[in-house]
Amino acid sequence: MTTGSSSRERRPDGAALVIAAILAGLAVVIFWQTSQMRLPPLQQRVGPTVFPYVIASGLVLLAIGTVISAMRGSFPERSKDDYAPIFWIVAGLLAQILLLSTAGFSIATGVLFAFTARAFGRGPLWQTIPIGAVFAFVVWFIFAKGLQLSLPAGALERLLTTGSF
Numbered sequence: 064m065t066t067g068s069s070s071r072e073r074r075p076d077g078a079a080l081v082i083a084a085i086l087a088g089l090a091v092v093i094f095w096q097t098s099q100m101r102l103p104p105l106q107q108r109v110g111p112t113v114f115p116y117v118i119a120s121g122l123v124l125l126a127i128g129t130v131i132s133a134m135r136g137s138f139p140e141r142s143k144d145d146y147a148p149i150f151w152i153v154a155g156l157l158a159q160i161l162l163l164s165t166a167g168f169s170i171a172t173g174v175l176f177a178f179t180a181r182a183f184g185r186g187p188l189w190q191t192i193p194i195g196a197v198f199a200f201v202v203w204f205i206f207a208k209g210l211q212l213s214l215p216a217g218a219l220e221r222l223l224t225t226g227s228f
Contacts, residue, residue: 074136075133075134075136076132076133076136076138077133078141079129079130079132079133079138080129080130080133082129083126083127083129083130083133084126086122086123086125086126086129087122087123087126089119089122090119090120090122090123090126091119093115093116093118093119093122094116094119096115097112097115097116097119100112147182148182148183149182151178151179151181151182152178152179152182154178155174155175155176155177155178155179155182156175158171158174158175158178159171159172159174159175162174163215164215165217166217166218166219167203167215167216167217167218167219168199168202168203168214168215168216168217169196169197169199169200169203169217169219170196170199170217170218170219171199171215171217172195172196172199172202173192173193173194173195173196173197173198173199174192174195175195176191176192176194176195176196176198176199177191177192177194177195180195196219200219203216
């Protein structure tokens with residue numbers, strides 16, 4: 064007979080167990096995919112399989128630690144989620160995907176920047192979209208002109224680099 068037991072028993076944290084299962088699943092996939100790699104005999108000791116095995120082993124250790132913490136109930140109480148910022152960021156990503164091929168990198172990424180800033184409670188959209196577009200244009204210019212990498216060009220990029228739409 065035990066005395067002083069609380070009326071509220073600790074139950075395993077279900078969300079933490081799901082996270083542990085995802086970590087373990089990722090580790091299994093990495094182990095399996097790495098074991099399927101075909102290597103020349105010269106690279107069989109230390110080669111391109113070493114780091115995937117190290118990462119998979121780390122994921123297994125994280126999964127085990129997460130299960131232990133979930134069973135002990137040692138995770139702190141989670142606060143209620145606020146879904147509005149998540150929706151702003153997802154809407155920004157969707158807008159960028161839809162605008163990238165038509166409006167170009169700078170405007171599409173400026174919209175993503177503005178929607179993400181709005182999710183964090185910063186500035187009105189009419190102000191943050193141009194700020195984001197300017198920063199994105201600088202990034203586009205560095206990548207497209209300086210590094211010769213291909214990023215989608217829209218009207219803004221063509222106007223500022225060639226002087227015409």
